[in-house]
Amino acid sequence: MTFEPEQLGQSSQELASKLRELRKQAGLSGVRLAARCHMSQSKVSRIENGKVRPSLVDIEQILRALDAPANLIAEISALARLANTEWRNLRELRRKGLGTRQAELRALEASSAHIRYLLPSMLTGLLATPEYVRASLAHSPADTSKAAAGKLERQAVLYDSSKRFTFILTEQAVRWPVVAPLPLAEQMDRLSSLTYLPNVRLGVLPLGTVTPRSPLNTFTIYDASLVTIETSAGSLVLRDSRDIQSYLDEFSGYEECALFGEEGRARLAEWSTSCRS
Known part of the structure; x- marks a missing residue:
């Protein structure tokens, strides 16, 4: 993955928004997604509101629980990497x-x-x-x-x-x-x-x-x-x-x-x- 230095650390809100949108498209509540990911519901909420910066492991758990398609997995994983690097x-x-x-x-x-x-x-x-x-x-x-x-x-x-x-x-x-x-x-x-x-x-x-x-x-x-x-x-x-x-x-x-x-x-x-x- 290549990127411009100014992109680093700037994608947290975009990442949060995409994760929230993906959960809703899957028809899952925050509580059900949290249960599938073995996370607390409050952590899922904070991730989706951009208040917590999820790790790549968190992202993998969420995408697996949502059965996300390969193209979205690649896109969201790239966003997560940018969000965790500054x-x-x-x-x-x-x-x-x-x-x-x-x-x-x-x-x-x-x-x-x-x-x-x-x-x-x-x-x-x-x-x-x-x-x-x-x-x-x-x-x-x-x-x-x-x-x-x-x-x-x-x-x-x-x-x-x-x-x-x-x-x-x-x-x-x-x-x-x-x-x-x-x-x-x-x-x-x-x-x-x-x-x-x-x-x-x-x-x-x-x-x-x-x-x-x-x-x-x-x-x-x-x-x-x-x-x-x-x-x-x-x-x-x-x-x-x-x-x-x-x-x-x-x-x-x-x-x-x-x-x-x-x-x-x-x-x-x-x-x-x-x-x-």
């Missing part, structure tokens, strides 16, 4: 203000219990020193003062013991010279100190580590409900359960290969010493 253009994010993006991320972090980060190229703001944060935003033509402040304020969430964080960083991400050697060494020292937090698991993948796959993009998994994938032009947001499970499986593969605890701290200390020398 594109965030970097130009649009800059227009709204990078500080607004920090508020969105803070809300995601507040509503999640376990957040997983794969960082193949550079560090996320939650792990960064103030100097690293400022340097990471230096390329932006917009005013980044609010964004920098927002990144640093968000770091307080790491000390919320009700949440769990797992970070996997490649050696390239740790050692990429975003800042000068001495501040970079201090950044590595901060990473090492964060590994002592009981709710933070931080692992590194040294160069030469054999992994099941090659990491192509930075991605973040919020519980098992949402994945964001970062690119140089913007970010992709995935909400379908099968897409999320695919990223959870990929993350687990890297996690099995990463160095944690004393081994990870030893590598960070080695790289920090190299920067200082």
Whole structure:
């Protein structure tokens, strides 16, 4: 299936309308359809009114219960895929203000219990020193003062013991010279100190580590409900359960290969010493 980026995330109401119309054509009430799908009637109602974004599994159950023809199955499945995928253009994010993006991320972090980060190229703001944060935003033509402040304020969430964080960083991400050697060494020292937090698991993948796959993009998994994938032009947001499970499986593969605890701290200390020398 091909589509334009601006179509992503825009088909929820159309999907809801088509599902409602299809149920009525089949002569079924919401209660009867819910029973056939093993869903609650309230969930079916919320889906048909566009108040809940159905997963592809939900859609398959509904279409099977309605005995939908093949052409409609293809059309509605495509709509469901679009509804569960969203594109965030970097130009649009800059227009709204990078500080607004920090508020969105803070809300995601507040509503999640376990957040997983794969960082193949550079560090996320939650792990960064103030100097690293400022340097990471230096390329932006917009005013980044609010964004920098927002990144640093968000770091307080790491000390919320009700949440769990797992970070996997490649050696390239740790050692990429975003800042000068001495501040970079201090950044590595901060990473090492964060590994002592009981709710933070931080692992590194040294160069030469054999992994099941090659990491192509930075991605973040919020519980098992949402994945964001970062690119140089913007970010992709995935909400379908099968897409999320695919990223959870990929993350687990890297996690099995990463160095944690004393081994990870030893590598960070080695790289920090190299920067200082």
